[in-house]
Amino acid sequence: MRQCFTLVAVLLGMSAYTQDRGWLESHARAYLDTLTSPAFHGRGYVNGGDAIAADWIGAQFERFGLKPVKKDLFQPFTFNVNSFPDSIKVSVDGQLLVPGTDFIVSAKSGSAKGSYHLVHLTIDDLLTPERRAMTMGVITGKAACIHFGSTTDQDTLAMYRAFEEELMLHGPVVKPVAGKLTWSVAREAMRHPLIEIASEALTDSSLIIDLEVTNKLLVRHQARNVLGMAKGKGKGWIVLGAHYDHLGRMGPDALFPGANDNASGVAMLLSLAEYFSKHPAKNNILFVAFAGEEAGLVGSEWCVVDRPIDWAGVKLMINLDILGTGDDGITVVNATAQQAAFDKLVGINTERQLLAQIKSRGPACNSDHCPFVKREIPSIYIYTLGGVAHYHDVLDRAETLPLTEFADVYELLKEFISSMR
């Protein structure tokens, strides 16, 4: 009888787990769809997309009953950011190109309007000061098309960038790119634009480029981190963070939805915020949705400086950025500096059989944990491995993001945070 009862309990438990999983996945999917919808404008700087996202996340925190640590849930700060609100038109030899797919306007771009003859340059045209001076003369009133040759050498790439910027002082610069076009955000603007064009659409025999590019540098743009706490049973703190900003729009026609980067991390943050608001952990948990990550970790930098709580009480900061797949498990950045936390994650994973693997990686200043690490606040950063790899492009969409291991990463974090004393 007792055995039978145990079996029923196990089956009930299992179906509850499956039910919970379905509930969790459908909620995560709804969060993802909202954050990546055109109404959020890629959570960037055209049409105030970042502010729309901040308000919406604040409303979710309120719905869960998270409490402000200061006067309200928002932590404002400002930074300069370049943006492209207006329609962008690029044609090569009369062929109109598709923004985001055939070309991107480099984040630091200034404005240009007109028809330009292309002057094709190789690295040899720039290597000595004499050649450079001559080249700058030749390209005046024209557009420089650069063919620098591919390399992965960091010093060479830095030299290429310096030459690009020097050319951008003189006029529009265009560059054929083989492979994917990857966009970003810049906090400054050059005088002229740099257009990266898919190499099928721009060859070394292209003659004329027509440009209609208008940038708008937003000076002291007001952004906000969103912070809410779930009270625990003790005095210690865990900080859970995920950036909600992405790249926004490049003109009205190219939307960068940022599903994996980082609507997926925000969906995890919200899911865990809802759980811990109903099931207090031993530690207090500060949930932070960071702004300005893509512009260079500006939001997390400000959060650390502004000190919403006493950082001395923080046992661990966990940064979530890119959690939409997981076919090959997860990586923990800064694991080598937080060995005990890493071992515990591995222990839970082995016992619960959740993820294919948990990979250890050393320190890397590649997301919002970094400013915390620099302040010697114990921190790790978790991202998923495998599956689709769209990154900083128009293809990073909710429809194609599988959320393969979302529920298992959620289980892992839930148990890990709950078990921290």
Ligand SMILES: [Zn+2]
């Ligand atoms: Zn990111």
